[in-house]
Amino acid sequence: MKRIHSHEKEQFKKLFRQDRVDRFEDRHRILEVFLQTENHITHSGLMQLLEADGYRLEPDFVAETLKLMCHFGFAQANRFENGELRYEHRHLGQHHDHMICTKCRKIFEFEDDALENRQRQIASANGFHILQHKMEMYGICAACLADRDQKMPLVSAKPGETLVITGFTGGSSARMRLMTMGLRIGDVIEVITNDSAGQVVVAINYHRYAVGRGLAQKVQVEPVNAAGGDSTAAEAG
Ligand SMILES: [Zn+2]
Ligand SMILES: [Zn+2]
Ligand SMILES: [Zn+2]
Structure with a gap:
């Protein structure tokens, strides 16, 4: 360098x-x-x-x-x-892409020739000539994954995470409300939106559910791959 x-x-x-x-x-x-x-x-x-x-x-x-x-x-x-x-x-003749941790905000660089070639093939199959591109993957880095509590309330989940509902806390009335909404233990959910205030929007089986923050606090979730012990690196879309 x-x-x-x-x-x-x-x-x-x-x-x-x-x-x-x-x-x-x-x-x-x-x-x-x-x-x-x-x-x-x-x-x-x-x-x-x-x-x-x-x-x-x-x-x-x-x-x-x-x-x-x-x-x-x-x-x-x-x-x-x-x-x-x-x-x-910007070093001439060099190119890299980025992975961004949504938790600690660290930016990781990577280079992958197969990926670069594939992008060119896709473009040319569409009669398209690439002049420049950027590839950014958002997710959770290895360090953040390691320190993350496996069990957490839904209210702490990140958009893009796929989780499984493992339980409900709080009184029976909260449990009833969640069940009536259609949430069940064992359901696999994808977090769509979770701003610091307001509802948590999740998808279950192609249906959207908007859960208030108070109720989201009472839904216990776990990352889907935690159960299987599979801790492959962050995937994001
Ligand atoms: Zn690239
Ligand atoms: Zn991180
Ligand atoms: Zn960079």
Whole structure:
């Protein structure tokens, strides 16, 4: 990576000088600090790194430099899950895709030639020529899966999870209400929506059920593959 980075700095000098970009030294410093991290970093994250290195630069100047870095192909910006814009290195001739943990928000990179080829085949079978693509998988990372309580109330489940109902807590009236709604122990449910407030929407056998938060607290669930002891990595769609 060191060699690529010194090559990047050379190119940066050439392009920025040729374009007579002002404050070259400050901009070059931003590039250097940016190249030191392998993270997918936000503008404010980069500001913090610059300050930690003793550089006090105006936020607008840093934002403009990031834009120039994207323009000249040293950086690329991505908004994962419509969050804040994040920047990462763009190394020519290299490509990777991303897995994003919806629990700890960590971003994992991966490369897979078979997957890349398959995408090209699908495109060309449709008479389509790919110019660029991104593949983002949302799910739960290995560390978060390991620390997650297997048994949890439905109210703590994440959208996209497939779970099995293992019991109802609370009084018999709550149990009755859930049974009347059509929820039964042993039902396999898919979580459709679970915002921090409001109903939890789940699907059971192609039917949708909206469960209030209070009731969702009383539905005990477990990940489907927990029972079988199968702990394959997060799958997401
Ligand atoms: Zn890809
Ligand atoms: Zn995680
Ligand atoms: Zn990346």
